[in-house]
Amino acid sequence: xxxxxxxxxxxxxxxxxxxxxxxxxxxxxxxxxxxxxxxxxxxxxxxxxxxxxxxxxxxxxxxxxxxxxxxxxxxxxxxxxxxxxxxxxxxxxxxxxxxxxxxxxxxxxxxxxxxxxxxxxxxxxxxxxxxxxxxxxxxxxxxxxxxxxxxxxxxxxxxxxxxxxxxxxxxxxxxxxxxxxxxxxxxxxxxxxxxxxxxxxxxxxxxxxxxxxxxxxxxxxxxxxxxxxxxxxxxxxxxxxxxxxxxxxxxxxxxxxxxxxxxxxxxxxxxxxxxxxxxxxxxxxxxxxxxxxxxxxxxxxxxxxxxxxxxxxxxxxxxxxxxxxxxxxxxxxxxxxxxxxxxxxxxxxxxxxxxxxxxxxxxxxxxxxxxxxxxxxxxxxxxxxxxxxxxxxxxxxxxxxxxxxxxxxxxxxxxxxxxxxxxxxxxxxxxxxxxxxxxxxxxxxxxxxxxxxxxxxxxxxxxxxxxxxxxxxxxxxxxxxxxxxxxxxxxxxxxxxxxxxxxxxxxxxxxxxxxxxxxxxxxxxxxxxxxxxxxxxxxxxxxxxxxxxxxxxxxxxxxxxxxxxxxxxxxxxxxxxxxxxxxxxxxxxxxx
Amino acid sequence: xxxxxxxxxxxxxxxxxxxxxxxxxxxxxxxxxxxxxxxxxxxxxxxxxxxxxxxxxxxxxxxxxxxxxxxxxxxxxxxxxxxxxxxxxxxxxxxxxxxxxxxxxxxxxxxxxxxxxxxxxxxxxxxxxxxxxxxxxxxxxxxxxxxxxxxxxxxxxxxxxxxxxxxxxxxxxxxxxxxxxxxxxxxxxxxxxxxxxxxxxxxxxxxxxxxxxxxxxxxxxxxxxxxxxxxxxx
Numbered sequence: 011x012x013x014x015x016x017x018x019x020x021x022x023x024x025x026x027x028x029x030x031x032x033x034x035x036x037x038x039x040x041x042x043x044x045x046x047x048x049x050x051x052x053x054x055x056x057x058x059x060x061x062x063x064x065x066x067x068x069x070x071x072x073x074x075x076x077x078x079x080x081x082x083x084x085x086x087x088x089x090x091x092x093x094x095x096x097x098x099x100x101x102x103x104x105x106x107x108x109x110x111x112x113x114x115x116x117x118x119x120x121x122x123x124x125x126x127x128x129x130x131x132x133x134x135x136x137x138x139x140x141x142x143x144x145x146x147x148x149x150x151x152x153x154x155x156x157x158x159x160x161x162x163x164x165x166x167x168x169x170x171x172x173x174x175x176x177x178x179x180x181x182x183x184x185x186x187x188x189x190x191x192x193x194x195x196x197x198x199x200x201x202x203x204x205x206x207x208x209x210x211x212x213x214x215x216x217x218x219x220x221x222x223x224x225x226x227x228x229x230x231x232x233x234x235x236x237x238x239x240x241x242x243x244x245x246x247x248x249x250x251x252x253x254x255x256x257x258x259x260x261x262x263x264x265x266x267x268x269x270x271x272x273x274x275x276x277x278x279x280x281x282x283x284x285x286x287x288x289x290x291x292x293x294x295x296x297x298x299x300x301x302x303x304x305x306x307x308x309x310x311x312x313x314x315x316x317x318x319x320x321x322x323x324x325x326x327x328x329x330x331x332x333x334x335x336x337x338x339x340x341x342x343x344x345x346x347x348x349x350x351x352x353x354x355x356x357x358x359x360x361x362x363x364x365x366x367x368x369x370x371x372x373x374x375x376x377x378x379x380x381x382x383x384x385x386x387x388x389x390x391x392x393x394x395x396x397x398x399x400x401x402x403x404x405x406x407x408x409x410x411x412x413x414x415x416x417x418x419x420x421x422x423x424x425x426x427x428x429x430x431x432x433x434x435x436x437x438x439x440x441x442x443x444x445x446x447x448x449x450x451x452x453x454x455x456x457x458x459x460x461x462x463x464x465x466x467x468x469x470x471x472x473x474x475x476x477x478x479x480x481x482x483x484x485x486x487x488x489x490x491x492x493x494x495x496x497x498x499x500x501x502x503x504x505x506x507x508x509x510x511x512x513x514x515x516x517x518x519x520x521x522x523x524x525x526x527x528x529x530x531x532x533x534x535x536x537x538x539x540x541x542x543x544x545x546x547x548x549x550x551x552x553x554x555x556x557x558x559x560x561x562x563x564x565x566x567x568x569x570x571x572x573x574x575x576x577x578x579x580x581x582x583x584x585x586x587x588x589x590x591x592x593x594x595x596x597x598x599x600x601x602x
Numbered sequence: 603x604x605x606x607x608x609x610x611x612x613x614x615x616x617x618x619x620x621x622x623x624x625x626x627x628x629x630x631x632x633x634x635x636x637x638x639x640x641x642x643x644x645x646x647x648x649x650x651x652x653x654x655x656x657x658x659x660x661x662x663x664x665x666x667x668x669x670x671x672x673x674x675x676x677x678x679x680x681x682x683x684x685x686x687x688x689x690x691x692x693x694x695x696x697x698x699x700x701x702x703x704x705x706x707x708x709x710x711x712x713x714x715x716x717x718x719x720x721x722x723x724x725x726x727x728x729x730x731x732x733x734x735x736x737x738x739x740x741x742x743x744x745x746x747x748x749x750x751x752x753x754x755x756x757x758x759x760x761x762x763x764x765x766x767x768x769x770x771x772x773x774x775x776x777x778x779x780x781x782x783x784x785x786x787x788x789x790x791x792x793x794x795x796x797x798x799x800x801x802x803x804x805x806x807x808x809x810x811x812x813x814x815x816x817x818x819x820x821x822x823x824x825x826x827x828x829x830x831x832x833x834x835x836x
Binding site: 130131199202203206207210211212213214215216217218219220221234237238241242244245248249252256257258259260273275276277278281284285288316320321324325328332335336568570571572574575592 | 607610
């Protein structure tokens, strides 16, 4: 390992934080498989999440083939269609996005960005990944179980989720789904404790909270939220498992099925919805906040300009985190809950738009008169802003009770949700990968392939989801296997569905190009050097690229400034790394 | 859901108080220099394990509060028939209190560097926790014999669910306690296990507190409190 001396030096002595006792791997197995190094765990999380994400992508193709060309694919029957919907949704939201942002980006970036050697509990961190993998395997096993996976929809609403009319309801499907969720939450809690405590306790000398990059703020706040919100899904899953396996009636009302009364008496489906959405709405921001943080750093770095309104950005992240716990019932306007609650939750929903809007303004103002480099990370960041604004605006429509009621069961909701929670965060994930791939591998991704990937993905996403809003306004319902011939659905709507399907397949193909680029560049990509983007944050200042075991050389870095010193007047270069001592101090350090 | 909203409000107050100490009004773009210029804003000085336990307890607290929220919502429906709480639970509660006291004494002994006191405290705490768990199982058995099955009524279902979740957390604690005890057994010095003993004691006190709340819920003592919370939030 080569250590870079800190300019000979200057300023404060390093590292007054307690040093982490590092686990040193003794074999290939403990270095790359059962590794306790957060960077390896991050790659493991990312690969697993991407693999299961690809499964969900294929499921979406099958759904689109059915919707675009109904009757053509006889192997997709109504039950299978419901199973495709359910597994696609659950995998994308929980097993891909949550795992990738927190387990993938969180594990890689937190220790490096705060100047730590590793996570504070490396063994627990390793366990977190293996429990996550087990959760994924249990979920995948439901594809092969008798009756197939559950088709209850990703919200798993009772009573239908565990009745025989729903695919997997009386077979193994729902049981395996609930078991998988319970395992996921246990695994996440192990990881989440690491992320939070590492940010609180293992920041290097000089790294105050207000010097943290916004990426860390986003992941940190999202993790705190997830630690408090996931227990709701845990409780709901356990209680539903009791209902399904032991015949209790936590959620199951008195119900007659196929003319026969069931064993259930008097349970409350509404109780499940409260628990589910108490988790479900924060979940939106558990995905969004890391995306907000990452995109802030991408924009600032690639526009060579300090982030506009850093303090406001931090406050907005914290405010969104807090407010997101009091908006859950806006998903339940049509559930039959006490109607006056709707006013309260509509109000909080509109209020949470304020800090979110502040962030959008600040991103735009950061770009204003910046030295914008249209690199791939910047392109994806710009695509995120546009998409998030579009998706957010339709969210304001749906946040109003009177507008939501007629639109709630239409494709409008599908379009809104995919824009704001699907396309937007995926743009950030991709931008983040293009940005940090050089640090992870030491090589740049191919630019030409990357541009192709970007334009097909970005334009394709709009060609898919913009028309879908229109279909929703026409009243085209969601969750339908086949629309049939309804008077209110014109022929043009069917043609539009076919068009959307063709574009969806094309966008899917572009992702294969991206995967090829990831693999090809690993061996053939241009060497990146340690800091190809000339970025200020600590992860770009490591002695080695990719960073070695323990991240830093003999001494931890010392932080002297915030994370956004770009284009500082009078500075030699257009960026000043966080660990570069102030000029006056360098002079003082040089004097006897 | 009023209980969980109140719980989160408490968490928010604690987080808000801590954040208010972190100079969130600072203008970091104007502040160059080492941390010495900004005292009190560095990393938290608590040991990582202690901080980790604190965060974990917040998560476990949220979990139990959510179960309590669900309990209070389901309790209002027409089919709810409260079950008679077995008298054995009072004995179990006493044993859990003793367990907590024993671990506190182990912690105090660790602070005095008194190895013998630590061993006695850990063993007494562990044994009484096991007795508590066995007692809970016996209480289940009494209920089953009396015809109060898990699926007979939602009140029964919640009883079994809550006591099982609490028991599982105590069993997890026993794993940590067992590891600490085994370290002492293998000749570790008191200083090496002091933190572990302290963390076990904190976890035990927390589970005792949770159990007392749960017991209040199961016996109906907290009904008035729940009614007040519900009134406040609806």
